[in-house]
Amino acid sequence: MSDLPRPRKSDVARDRILAAARRIFSEEGYEGTTIRAIAATASINPAMVMRYYGSKEGLFAAVANLDFRVAPLAGVPVAELGEALVRHVMALWENPRDGVVLAAMMRASISNESARERIVAQFSEQIAGLFSAIGPTAAPAAPFIATQILGLAMARYIWRIPAIVALPKDLVVTRIGKTVQRYLTDISA
Amino acid sequence: MSDLPRPRKSDVARDRILAAARRIFSEEGYEGTTIRAIAATASINPAMVMRYYGSKEGLFAAVANLDFRVAPLAGVPVAELGEALVRHVMALWENPRDGVVLAAMMRASISNESARERIVAQFSEQIAGLFSAIGPTAAPAAPFIATQILGLAMARYIWRIPAIVALPKDLVVTRIGKTVQRYLTDISA
């Protein structure tokens, strides 16, 4: 009855491989992840992983596509952007699917040079796009905001430093949001 | 003529192993580092590395000892602590020896769970020591300051994001120093 084509069996297999790859890359980093472990998690023969994605690098490239989904932030009044940005980033990290991808990319970018280059490029591009959408005066603030946001993500979601994990989400949004807001609007803050 | 005992040959070998280990762990991460690569760099037989340090984990433990050298900061007036802390951290990272150790620990902490636990514990302990030395009112600010400082270090020294590497050091000290200062003194900043 549906107009959608019934998913081929191989598509299902591909998706299961991708889901497993996301999770294991995010937990073990690039070198720590094995094709065999991904195949086992996906209940699929390791040779099929190679057939579908060609190589370990190819599989990672299929998983690692940075998307901050910053479009909704374009409509936020400038005066509220600081908190909105922090809240958005935290929601992204705490979303099961997005958080796993972000963690995978961060981990891989730290142990693998070619992954680092691709990810830094994607990150810089998206950040530049966001801040040029906000307005030309915001651009110089971008690198400072990036350090604050990246540090929050690393400390809370990658290293899981107890004192930082323990902070209530609302308090994080308020205080770090205020810092971001100041970078954004106070020319010398 | 010196009262110091002449270094035994094995001590020289140990030091060369440690120096090589620091560099390679910092560049390749834990998984990406091999005993063989360390031995080759140190011009020493791989079996000797095992003999001296027992295992790859043992060698990493000998290298990975976090020391932020925060003692000098205790004498800084509270009003200047923000900038002083940022300047101190940047000097640490840009010092060839300390920077390599910090990078090694950060990289390893991301690909190896036991390394992560040890490093997070050491980090938390030193941060807590520093802020309790500053004063009891500073303690609640510690986690926020940690996110800002960690983010700066990751972005500038690990990911080497071009827009952030390009920032003049003085500007970083001034603006991020101001953020740290505000976390420190403004109760609700």
Place this chain on the structure above:
DNA sequence: GTCTATAATTCGATAGAC
């Protein structure tokens, strides 16, 4: 103390039957 030789695994990737 030093080194050779190698054990025991594990990895990514491939060949080829079905």
Place this chain on the structure above:
DNA sequence: GTCTATCGAATTATAGAC
């Protein structure tokens, strides 16, 4: 499309000669 079998290389770690 799927899977078995395996290759070739690399890894940590050990045994034991010198």
